[in-house]
Amino acid sequence: MKSRQASKRLKNGLFLVFFSVVSLAYLMPIGIVVINSFKRKAYINKYPFSLPTGRDFVGLENYRAGVEAIGFFEAFGWSLFITVGSVSLILLCTSMCAWYISRVKNRWTRAFYYLCVFSMVVPFQMVMYTLSKTADSLGLGNPLGITVVYLGFGAGLAVFLFAGFMRSVPLEIEEAAMIDGCSPPQTFFLIVLPILKPTMVSVGILETMWIWNDYLLPTLVLDQKKYKTIPMAIQYLKGGYGSIDWGLMMAMLVLAILPVILFYVACQKYIIKGVAAGAVKG
């Protein structure tokens, strides 16, 4: 008995050591970027794995120049505005729509549901040209208009997930509320919405991860001279001829990753749970 316990402890110890090493290695790429963001650009490509010492250390110079070159804080503001706006719009509109199509069952609502499922396997390249032209002709090429585009292109997954969850919600509670004199909006906001909360978190996280990091859609839809999101600003650093100032690039990559990591640390529990729940229903 004793020897078995000892071997179990040894196993646990080995597990801990092994995974600690792998985790550290996993975080290395980000560490290397942080280290290089303090280096003079000439030293980055040649010796990316050395620590900045003496002559090649430039302090925060890369950050200062980079923020100025791509207008980082403006890009951050637009990314935040577009992500928060689009995700709120998606959560509100698609949950209402999913409730409607799950409770009013007829040919049309069923057809719409299948169209939503269908839209999930259509790659963006299929619609990118016509979508950017349509958005342009409707005047949606600004941060407010693009939220409508995101609602349209992101509706498929959201309606699918909400409708899937709605199937497990008993009808009786809603019917009781309606008999007691609740109007449909009252029933939805007072009864259904609170029940939907866990699915809201899942959908919200999946759509946030998509929209915050999306590069191609805003590039094609937004007026690039006026508005840039963070991924657009980073790609802008590459310039027309493919030459990159790696000093600025490193500093901007750090600034792009930082808010994501802070957000992750703050909401880690919800993110991991939300992803798992969203996937199982899919």
Next chain:
Amino acid sequence: MKKTLKRWFPLFGLPTLAAFTVGFLVPFVVGLALSFCRFTTVSDARFVGLANYKSILGDGDFLHALWFTALFTLVSVVLINLLAFAVALPLTKGLRGTNLFRTVFFMPNLIGGIVLGYIWQLIFNGVLAMFGRTLTYSPVYGFWGLVILMCWQQVGYMMIIYIAGLQSIPGELYEAARIDGANPRQILFRITLPLSMPAITICTFLTLTNSFKLFDQNLALTAGQPSNKTQMLALNIYDTFYSRAGWEGVGQAKAVVFFVLVAGLALIQLYITRRREVQQ
């Protein structure tokens, strides 16, 4: 209730339906129609039948991108799922540090494709510089670079799904198997794997479509260099649209082919793995 609710369609259904029409339905239908036309803007389209599709067949870059994408998808789907499952197994045993490790492995998923591409460009170029090479020296480097990048990004996400799947397997099954004298190998292949099929279905679906549709990472890591030999399908379509004037029709036809491939692959994969799912 159905009747009362029906009158509220303008509030509940219309906003999503309108946005869906503008953001998906119209672009999809018009895009399909335009693939049979020659055009530079939507209004000057002229019907040309299958001419656009015919010129795809003579486009060497597109056919190369197709093979490159197919091979990349195959390698990354297998690697990502094997690694994710292998990591998920020990992380469901309730050992110390498990939560921290899960958190770390999942993290790269939140970083966007463009940012990931530049992070790894720095690292690959740094390693290859020791041998006097760069990432764009050979398409082989670009290929494995993309595979490593994809694994780093996606293993954590798939691991989370596998963990959720593994935790839903009832413990009595393992106990019963152990009492019946099953060895760890038998338990893995006879119990754990068959009962993880729903998670395997989802993970292969996600990795398959993510890999096949990859764009941002491809653009930021190699941008198709050297001479379009690491260009994947999505990037090839983008280039056809936006850097070759007069080729919009061909670009749209390529996009239709791309859509059919993605949808077809996804359906075949769902059919195959769904069939292997067992009822508990």
